[in-house]
Amino acid sequence: MENKAIGNPNDTRYLIxxxxxxxxxxxxxxxxxxxxxxxxxxxxxxxxxPKLHAVLNSLTALALMVGYYQIKxxxxxxxxxxxxxxxxxxxxxxxxxxxxxxxxxPTSFGGEGTxxxxxxxxxxxxxxxxxxxxxxxxxxxxxxxxxxYVRHRKVSRWTFPLWxxxxxxxxxxxxxxxxxxx
Numbered sequence: 432m433e434n435k436a437i438g439n440p441n442d443t444r445y446l447i448x449x450x451x452x453x454x455x456x457x458x459x460x461x462x463x464x465x466x467x468x469x470x471x472x473x474x475x476x477x478x479x480x481p482k483l484h485a486v487l488n489s490l491t492a493l494a495l496m497v498g499y500y501q502i503k504x505x506x507x508x509x510x511x512x513x514x515x516x517x518x519x520x521x522x523x524x525x526x527x528x529x530x531x532x533x534x535x536x537p538t539s540f541g542g543e544g545t546x547x548x549x550x551x552x553x554x555x556x557x558x559x560x561x562x563x564x565x566x567x568x569x570x571x572x573x574x575x576x577x578x579x580y581v582r583h584r585k586v587s588r589w590t591f592p593l594w595x596x597x598x599x600x601x602x603x604x605x606x607x608x609x610x611x612x613x
Contacts, residue, residue, distance in 0.1 A: 445573050453566035456525070460561075463532035472534045480531040481605055481612060487524040488601035491517050495595050511575070517594070518572060524601075541611045550607045557600040564593050 498513030540550050567590040574583035 441577065445577075449566055449569040449573060452569060456565050457562035459529060460532070463529060464537070472530075475534055477531045477534045478612070480527055480535075481609065484524055484528060484531070485602050485605040487520050487527070488598045488605070491520045491524065492595055492598035492602070494520060495591065495598065499591060514572075514575070518568065521568070521594075521598075538608055538612050540608050542607070546607075550604070553600050553607070554604050557597060557604055560593050561597045561601075564590065564597050568594060 494513045494517035498510050498517060501507075501509035501513055540547060540554075542550055567586060570586045571583060571590045574580070574586060
């Protein structure tokens with residue numbers, strides 16, 4: 432049952448914050464991908480971060496599936512814990528990802544032929560959906576925290592499969608490009 436009115440007075444403020452973050456986060460990531468700032472953090476070794484990103488994405492996907500399972504079993508507490516875990520893991524991933532791309536030189540995929548086409552298809556869909564998922568995750572979290580469960584369910588129907596795809600393809604992209612890290 433919906434505990435809060437759909438016209439919640441806090442909505443405007445939070446929806447503006449969500450909109451701003453939904454623009455800033457993808458722009459920051461795009462800037463770092465297209466304008467690498469290699470070495471700006473001195474001799475900081477970030478070479479281990481791509482493996483960490485794959486682990487964080489794997490754990491995020493697992494937390495999302497556990498959260499989905501828990502809500503289907505009407506276990507709101509278990510769902511909340513799993514989804515909070517997925518959100519925290521994704522936030523940590525984002526901070527680590529930005530740090531890595533701020534510090535490290537870009538890595539090019541070295542495969543040829545069909546595998547190269549497959550890699551770029553997965554990578555491009557991953558990037559596009561990663562940008563789209565930012566506002567969906569933030570809206571899902573906001574509606575859950577503000578106890579607007581009807582709105583939460585409507586947004587989460589889209590958030591869950593897209594977020595899961597982004598988490599899984601993040602691991603796939605890492606596995607495909609990892610042989611080419613220097």
